[in-house]
Amino acid sequence: MTTVGKKIAEIRKQKGLTQEELSEAAKINLRTLQRIEKDETEPRGNSLQGICAALGVPVESILDYGKVEDPGYLVFLHLSVLGGVFIPFGNIILPLILWLNKRDRIKEVQLHGATILNFQIVWLVVINVLLVTYFLLKITKEAYANNYAYAAMAVYAINLIWPVVNAIRVKKNPEKQLYPVLIRFVK
Known part of the structure; x- marks a missing residue:
């Protein structure tokens, strides 16, 4: 330390x-x-x-007064993104609750929580743009509408696989930032 x-x-x-x-x-x-x-x-x-x-x-x-290391909590924080499969906006709400609850008590929760939330907000915008575009093109009977559906499925799959991979990686190196910072909504 x-x-x-x-x-x-x-x-x-x-x-x-x-x-x-x-x-x-x-x-x-x-x-x-x-x-x-x-x-x-x-x-x-x-x-x-x-x-x-x-x-x-x-x-x-x-200063890190009172902060403890807890890689298990970081793993749980990364896996909480999968809550979006069961709860609408769960991929943002669950990590937000976990982040706000422990960001001052556990080392690296501030960094990981903020990057997870930033990534999830961008992901949510991208997936919704793809789906809305798909439905609009499907209504107008455009031949390439299915391309947007495939892209949305790929983006959705990435958001199922990436948190699991990061949960495994965070156990090895909790200080490493595992999500790309595309747009910073949360600091």
Whole structure:
């Protein structure tokens, strides 16, 4: 597990800052920053806010207070998408409930829940556009209307297979983002 001090040092180095530059920008003592990065002390209050502001990152990205690792919950979160087979809009409602319930208590739920919801919203729009197009073309008796039905079936099948594959993959690497971010509706 990465400690707060190591996260700060890592972000500082990625931004190309020295300890002196960061301590000056964060308005804290250089020795305090050195102790924080060596995990001799933990930043609190104004020190933490100053460091995060100087690094340009939210405090939440540095701290994981009270969060536990639970790959089983992440697996369940990914599989909850399959609820859309049984419940209308279940592919959005069930992951949304699970995400809102545990995003502050379990590591990586924030990332996975947001990407699942973004993907499902885009998927829902695409599948509905395909189905509406199919029905409109079927009414006008266009010969290529069935192509849209086949495309809708393929898109539907992808949404049945992809969550199962991701549920398996998330057990191996819970920190990896498994859905493409097409459009970000939820952060």
